[in-house]
Amino acid sequence: MTRRTVAVVGGGCAGVLATRELLRGTDDRVVLIEPDEPGGGLAYGSARPWHLLNSRAGAMSxxxxxxxxxxxxxxxxxxxxxxxxxxGRYLQSVFADISDSVEVRRAHAIGLSATGVRLADGTEVRADGVVVATGNPAAAQPAARPDHPDYIADPWAKGALDAIPSDVPVLLVGAGLTAIDVALTLTASDRDAPITAVSRRGQLPLTHTEVAAPPIGLALDDCTTLRDIVRAVRAEAARAGDWRAVVDGLRPYLDELWTAFTPDEQEAFLRHLARPWECHRHRMAPSVGARVALLREEGRFEVRAGGIRSMSAPPAGGLLVELEAGVQWFGAVVNCAGPGRLPEAAGSFVGSLLEAGQARVGPHGLGLDIDPAGRLIGADGRVQPDRRLIGPLRRGARWETTAVPEIRAQARGLAIPVG
Structure with missing residues (x-):
């Protein structure tokens, strides 16, 4: 019997875990397609020493x-x-343990053919199955985004933050974990000029406790609507005294809850509750939270609610930004927004799948559409056999799909045949 060949597109966390599970759980030949060193990825390859995981070591196996x-x-x-x-070094070590059993093609994947994966160098990896593990969509960009050197669209681009002078005020567009990372980097050296983060709600991620409390399960059998669930979560958090234990106890059931919501309930959650939920769910490490609190007390880091109405470039340099409180000059504006919506935020490979009809945009534009087994659904509504998706691009069809515990479970599922 001829061995199947499976091509894994993407060599970040999802790609490494997918490759590992395919080699452990099947007799497939695996080809990993990744232009850079497998195991780095955007989240880990560009991190500085002061950037900590926002989950405890015990959750990251x-x-x-x-x-x-x-x-x-x-x-x-x-x-x-x-x-x-x-x-990132750990993931590289995990990959090194299996590297003798996998072929690595150091190239950019540009699309799928009937027989495999097309590469930018004009060659093709012939494959019977494909796993798409390309990570998050591109970051959302503000509508007022200017084409100007003092606007930094990607804070993770090599040297992007190093070019910002230490004596100019900086505006961060967004107030999530990326904004925290950028603020830590900009204040790692002597910087007296203020940093301002602006987002629609002006809410920063909350902070972990030093020691985790055991998760608290919720009785949701009588909850039939989004409103019922919100009411039950708030009541249990009030009884428990530590909302973190309730949030952590709810996590295993989030996908089941999300898929049971009506489309209108999902949209209501995205509009009104997604940001507060993310602040509670994706928390800062205690030492990071303490550092951010100190920066705010010292007046070096400010968080504002509201949007950006316009940006313009004065002749002297920098950017004039119209915020809700008025117009203010910043020496640099750094985009720290979360993932954008598809199709606009699709990378080149995912964009090629959409253009060819080999995939379709999933619910609410958060990712790609999949069936319950994680197989891609094409533009014609048909499931694409042997083309599976793993990682953040499952969001929309599912909800809890971006963290290591969920991604490693998805990777384990790749070794389970589906009909």
Whole structure:
């Protein structure tokens, strides 16, 4: 019997975990397509020493059967928040353990053919199956985005933040974890000029406790609507005294809840509750939260609610930004927004799938559409056999799909045949 060949497109966290599980759980030949070093990825490859994981070491194992694998590798306790760059090295180590069993093609994938994956160098990886593991969509950009050197569309581009003078005020568009990372980088050296983060709600991520409380399960059997669930979560958080335990206890059921919502309820959640939920769910490490609190007390970091009405470039340099409180000059504006909506935010490979009808935009434009087994659904509504999706681009069809515990479970599922 001829061995199947599976091509994994993307060599970040999702791609490494997918490759590992395919090699462990099947006899498939696996080809990983990634132009850079497997295991780095955007989240870990560009991290500075002060950028910490926003989950404890005990949650970050690559092995679903060995929850303590990363903590032992790092020589840490399960409760520690380790550097993100260290986690990138861990993923590279995980990949090194399987590298003799996988073929790596250091190239950009540009599309799918009937027989495999087309590469930018004009060649093709012939494959019976494909796993799309390309990570998040591109970041959303403000409507007033200018074409100007003092507007930084991608803070993770090499040297982008290094070019910002230390004596000019900086505006961060967004107030999530990316904005926190950028603020930490800009204040790592002597910077007295203020940093302002602006977002629609003006809410920063909340902070983990030093030691995690055991998750608290919720009785949701009598909840039939989004409103019922919100009411139950708030009531249980008030009883528990620590909302974190309730949020963590709800996490295993989020996909089931999300898919049970009506489209209108999903839209209402996105409009009114998604940002507060993200602030509670994706929290800062305690030391990061303490650093941010100090920066705010010192007046070096400010957070404002509202939007950006316009941006213009005066002859002297920098950008004039019209905020709700008025017009203000900034020496640099850094986009720290979260993932954008598809199709506009699709990368080149995912964009090619949409253009060819080999995939379609999923619910609310948050990702690609999939069936319950994670197989792509084409523009004609048909499931694409042997073309599966893993990672953040499942969002919309599912909800909880961006963190390592969920991605490693998705990776394990790739080894399970589907009819």
């Amino acid at each position: 690559a092995d679903p059967d060995d929850p303590g694998h990363f903590a032992r590798w790092a020589g840490s306790s399960p409760d520690e928040f380790r550097p993100r760059a260290e986690y």
